[in-house]
Amino acid sequence: MDGKKSIIILLLVAVLLAFLPFGLPRFYTYITALIVTMGLLSTSLNFALGFGGIYQLHHCVFYGIGAYATAVMIAKLGYNPWLAFVAGPLVAAFFSLVIGLICIRLSKLYFGMLQISLGSLVWAIVFRWYSFTGGDDGIHGITVPEILSSPRGAYYFTMIVAGLSMYVMYRILNAPFGRTLQGIRDNAVRSQAIGVNVIRHQLAAMVIAGFFAGVAGVLFVVVDNSVFPDMLFWTLSLEITIMALLGGWFTMLGPMLGAALIVLLRTFVSTYTEYWTLAMGVLLMLVILFLPDGVLGKVFEIWNRRVSAEDRG
Amino acid sequence: MLKVTGLSKSFGGFMAVNKANLSVKKGEIVAVIGPNGAGKTTLFNLITGLLKPDEGQVMFKGEEITGLPAHKTCKKGITRSFQVVNIFSRQTIFENVRISVLSQQERTFNMVTPVKSLVIKETNEILESVGLLGKKDSVCGALSHGDQKVLEIAIALAGKPELLILDEPTAGMSPEETARCIDLIRRLSQDLGFTILFCEHDMELVFAIAHRIMVMVRGATVIQGPPEEVRCNQQVQDAYLGGSEVCSV
Numbered sequence: 001m002d003g004k005k006s007i008i009i010l011l012l013v014a015v016l017l018a019f020l021p022f023g024l025p026r027f028y029t030y031i032t033a034l035i036v037t038m039g040l041l042s043t044s045l046n047f048a049l050g051f052g053g054i055y056q057l058h059h060c061v062f063y064g065i066g067a068y069a070t071a072v073m074i075a076k077l078g079y080n081p082w083l084a085f086v087a088g089p090l091v092a093a094f095f096s097l098v099i100g101l102i103c104i105r106l107s108k109l110y111f112g113m114l115q116i117s118l119g120s121l122v123w124a125i126v127f128r129w130y131s132f133t134g135g136d137d138g139i140h141g142i143t144v145p146e147i148l149s150s151p152r153g154a155y156y157f158t159m160i161v162a163g164l165s166m167y168v169m170y171r172i173l174n175a176p177f178g179r180t181l182q183g184i185r186d187n188a189v190r191s192q193a194i195g196v197n198v199i200r201h202q203l204a205a206m207v208i209a210g211f212f213a214g215v216a217g218v219l220f221v222v223v224d225n226s227v228f229p230d231m232l233f234w235t236l237s238l239e240i241t242i243m244a245l246l247g248g249w250f251t252m253l254g255p256m257l258g259a260a261l262i263v264l265l266r267t268f269v270s271t272y273t274e275y276w277t278l279a280m281g282v283l284l285m286l287v288i289l290f291l292p293d294g295v296l297g298k299v300f301e302i303w304n305r306r307v308s309a310e311d312r313g
Numbered sequence: 314m315l316k317v318t319g320l321s322k323s324f325g326g327f328m329a330v331n332k333a334n335l336s337v338k339k340g341e342i343v344a345v346i347g348p349n350g351a352g353k354t355t356l357f358n359l360i361t362g363l364l365k366p367d368e369g370q371v372m373f374k375g376e377e378i379t380g381l382p383a384h385k386t387c388k389k390g391i392t393r394s395f396q397v398v399n400i401f402s403r404q405t406i407f408e409n410v411r412i413s414v415l416s417q418q419e420r421t422f423n424m425v426t427p428v429k430s431l432v433i434k435e436t437n438e439i440l441e442s443v444g445l446l447g448k449k450d451s452v453c454g455a456l457s458h459g460d461q462k463v464l465e466i467a468i469a470l471a472g473k474p475e476l477l478i479l480d481e482p483t484a485g486m487s488p489e490e491t492a493r494c495i496d497l498i499r500r501l502s503q504d505l506g507f508t509i510l511f512c513e514h515d516m517e518l519v520f521a522i523a524h525r526i527m528v529m530v531r532g533a534t535v536i537q538g539p540p541e542e543v544r545c546n547q548q549v550q551d552a553y554l555g556g557s558e559v560c561s562v
Contacts, residue, residue, distance in 0.1 A: 182404075
């Protein structure tokens with residue numbers, strides 16, 4: 001896909017999103033903000049998983065940590081919300097570094113297993129520590145700055161922050177660091193042999209991914225004004241992995257598309273039947289069988305084929 | 314420049330490399346030969362740090378580098394190509410070499426500058442020196458085996474090595490590709506002054522371009538010396554050259 005056309009498409013989407021709160025009921029504003037939040041989370045996972053080849057199997061822990069850190073700072077410690085918004089992702093990045101340091105020497109699946117264990121430990125602490133985290137109730141009614149307290153305010157904040165975050169990740173992936181990371185994914189031994197310190201690069205990628213998961217956590221606090229332990233339960237990690245696979249995990253915007261598909265599916269199919277997961281299961285099977293590179297991966301493939309056909313013709 | 318003494322490595326009781334000795338002087342082309350399974354590739358893996366030796370010593374430019382991890386060995390000035398093609402197959406030729414150039418320049422942690430604008434000149438120069446410039450935008454998975462092997466060498470060259478290690482550079486190549494590759498290795502040594510250590514099955518190639526040859530059998534060094542001396546060595550003839558070959562010198 002060439003640069004100009006994709007920029008035009010992105011601009012159209014941006015304009016559409018900018019005017020969406022004026023054309024649609026409040027509920028849709030909320031759902032769209034939620035989709036973008038989940039999409040950002042899934043993109044940050046994909047930064048480590050799809051582009052870094054790191055088996056980040058329990059990524060939502062960092063989302064939860066970012067959200068809880070923000071919520072606790074505002075609701076329990078009385079910090080300035082803006083300060084908490086900045087601190088939340090930093091706390092998530094710090095935990096990412098710690099968990100990364102413990103796991104990084106293990107390979108592939110063992111890495112993922114240990115990460116699930118450590119993540120579940122964090123979840124258990126959050127779940128049990130009533131006085132600090134609100135236990136299984138979570139924390140509700142978190143006060144956010146005046147300007148963000150309306151659905152519309154929260155919506156625009158989410159769009160801007162998520163857009164910026166996506167852009168920063170895109171830039172990192174297209175800078176030497178991102179290319180080196182993808183090189184490590186494709187061939188770690190070769191990367192070592194050309195002098196790349198594989199562990200240090202992977203660790204840095206995990207910290208970046210954890211940071212942006214934390215940003216998504218902050219956005220959730222802004223959109224929903226609440227946090228709860230399910231945000232760092234491992235099933236959510238599975239769900240965001242499915243989003244990335246469904247949308248296309250070697251593409252920048254695939255996870256965002258996957259998030260839209262799954263959140264919409266859950267929201268609308270679940271009004272007809274409680275078995276909405278059945279619909280998702282069937283959809284997922286079809287994707288794995290027919291679109292192994294995800295929906296967006298397929299779109300690019302068709303697009304490129306058409307372009308090269310035009311070139312020949 | 315490189316001095317290997319008494320290097321050993323065993324895999325679960327099997328001595329893959331058994332007290333091997335090897336020396337490479339600056340500017341030389343040194344070949345390691347030996348039957349299949351003699352431990353040539355393992356020896357190279359030990360030198361470049363992809364494996365840790367059980368015992369022995371590797372000295373490079375008077376400095377001990379025994380057991381140093383691969384990425385550090387590379388920064389010390391030893392880069393290598395692989396016997397089995399080992400490249401970033403999803404990327405283009407240009408991108409493969411560019412990563413290596415970026416790594417050599419310690420720029421892989423740059424998260425800001427778009428990679429498109431970086432090290433174009435350096436990368437092109439390397440591609441030109443190995444004759445791959447015309448194909449630089451091809452995706453590597455789609456290349457011929459011969460081109461992939463040459464790309465292997467290009468990636469290793471991009472690390473600006475003082476010692477270039479080539480693990481069977483012509484393995485699997487057609488006769489024409491082999492001829493081109495020999496020519497390339499000779500040029501790298503004569504025109505660009507690289508010190509080269511390689512291993513090879515093709516005897517003709519070895520005796521044609523190596524200044525000195527090290528013969529390995531069952532992990533151990535039999536002899537290291539100039540081609541004539543090696544050719545005439547009785548032990549080598551028994552073990553490797555088939556025993557029947559008559560010494561012509």
